[in-house]
Amino acid sequence: MVNFEYLVPTKILFGKGTENEAGRLIKEFGGHKALIHWGGDYVRTTGLLDRVHKGLKDAGITYVDLDGVVPNPRLSLVKKGVELCKQEDVDFILAIGGGSAIDSSKAIAYGLANDFDLEDLFLGKVSTDKIAKIGAISTLAGTGSETSNSAVIDIDTMGPKTLKRSYNHECARPLFAIMNPELTYSLPAYQTAAPGADIMMHTMERYFTTERDVELTDEIAEGLLRTVKTMVPEALAHPTSYTARANLLLAGAKSHDGLTGLGRVGDFACHAIEHEIGAMFDVAHGAGLTAIWSSWAKYVIHVDPERFAQFAVNVWGVQNDFHDPMATGLRGIEAWDQWCHSIGMPTNLHELGVNPTDEQIQEMAEGAVEARGGDHAGNFMKLHVEDIVNILKNAR
Template sequence: MTNFDYYAPTKVVFGKGTEDQAGDLVREQGATKVLVHYGSGSVKRSGLLERIYQSLEQAGIPFVSLGGVVPNPRLSLVYQGIELCKKEHVDFILAVGGGSVIDSGKAIGYGVANEGDVWDFYERKRVAAGCLPIGVVLTIAAAGSEMSNSSVITNEDGWLKRGYGNDCCRARFAVMNPELTMTLPKYQTASGCVDIMMHTMERYFNQEENLDLTDGFSEHLIRTVMENARILMKEPDNYKARAEVMWAGSLSHNGLTGCGTAGGDWASHQLEHELGGMFDVAHGAGLSAVWGSWARYVLEGNPGRFAQFAVRVMGQEKGKDDTETALRGICAMEEFYHQVEMPTSLSELGINPTEEQLHSLAEKCSHFGKRTVGCIKKLDQEDMYQIYKMAM
């Protein structure tokens, strides 16, 4: 195993009715004016946004609001948020929503705390020196951004989707009430569950001598999400299942499942980012659509690791060799995706890229031939193209 740092400074306030504590939590941070950042009308229709406003008012915290965040959050709205925060002298951001809202809030925080164009950080041209402090009221269990150091933004100029990670953006607190996720559509719930699983799977597939404890925790987390995802397909208001998935989402992406793994692979995420940028698909659904093709393409880079996953996570019998066992595990995972109505190909995802678009996806994913991704097998632009083509 490799040496590792584990840093998880976010205060978690978990359970029923916890959103009513938002004002007091913001006041604890010493905020004098808050940007309440949110997405669509769902937080309004549910009454959540009004409860948040009331909580801030009761705590004596002035605020301004900016809604309109969409899945695959846009850079243009980030620019609006930066301008609004500077104009209103905002010193704290409260993100009310899921990963897209939180990621947008983090980007705004970078833009307020640093001079120059915030997109430079996502293009790896500069390193952020700070970020406006952020708190979260979580409404979707998926991205894990409430406890992670990462943020992903889509630039409409070229439809480039890029991620940036820096510990200074980690949320000061995360309010997590599983009840707030009960009204999510089945598709969004399932997509979120896939995203959670993939955050651990990306770390699980690596080339290190792994800690048994990290492996065991990771394997149990994935199985837990799978079990409760099946329950939620039939019982969307099952509080325990919602709670299991919500807590798994945070632990899957706060670094815990990556201890000693040297970071993991992350190629599937990079491949999906370009699908999200070009076709605006749901992130989790995009991941399930490409994962099987990625796994089959790279498994000979570490068949023993895939075989362990097949046995310990997917409950498969060992085959005549690691490759056969690994393939059983990949097929079993794809069967699970279908059980929760998630796609396992681009056509099932609802997109049919042209040959030109496949090459464009690979170009963008490789940063136009300037980088490789992954560690099970280092993927160059041609490899990326072949995986996209396999995923058709």
């Protein structure tokens, strides 16, 4: 078990009606004027925005609104948000939504607190530990951005080519996260399934490790995976199931705050590859991940077939062939594919609806490695450009 530091300072307010407490929490954390940031009609049409406005007014918090966030949030909107915050003397950013709205809000908060080009931050040319105050109201269970240290942004401000890049720092964990499962009831099936798969992947990226002696972390991770495996189909079948929605919302937060990776080094090669797919083809993040995971898994299983066998048995209930861990592990990968199909998620690029050329695959492979700042992506198996090319070709 490797040394680790684990601190999640985000205050979670969980349950029915908690969105009405946003103003009180902003005031508690020293905010005076907030930027309320979101995307889509849901926030307005359901009355959620009105309730948030009232809560801020009752707490004596003034505010300005900025909508327009889209999946795979754009840096161009972030920059507009930074300028609006400066013009309006905003000192607190309140995100309403899923990972896109929260990540866009984090990027705005970085821009408000620092004097550099945000492109340079997400391209790794500068770093910072300064960020404006942030809070989040979650309306989607999946990305875990409401408790994570990560922000992922599409850089669309540098010409025709869009780059999808992340910046991770502990300062980016929101001060509070408001999580009312009822706010997720009206999500379309696709927006339940794709983020549900993302929850699984956030844990699986940490689970597949060559680090030994992490039994407690394994138990936490496997329990979370089994829960999400059950609750995504339940939420799809019964969209207003409070039990399913509550478990998914909490699992999303815990899957990406570091808990399921304590004591080991995560992999995140699939995230690096998906970021390139998402930037090039503008696909849903969770669906992009499911489209490549089994190809990645089959490519790297030889590194530690026993690890994949454990995943197959403890998460998917596969019968263990003690004499052939490779065979057991491959049945676990097959079980994953079957689960993805059962919730409407793709397991290859064709099912995702994209058909990259060899030239595009080469470009994505090079981008995945470049984004990691070295000569490879991943840790379970260090993947070089040619490895990622093979994985992407196998996923077509």
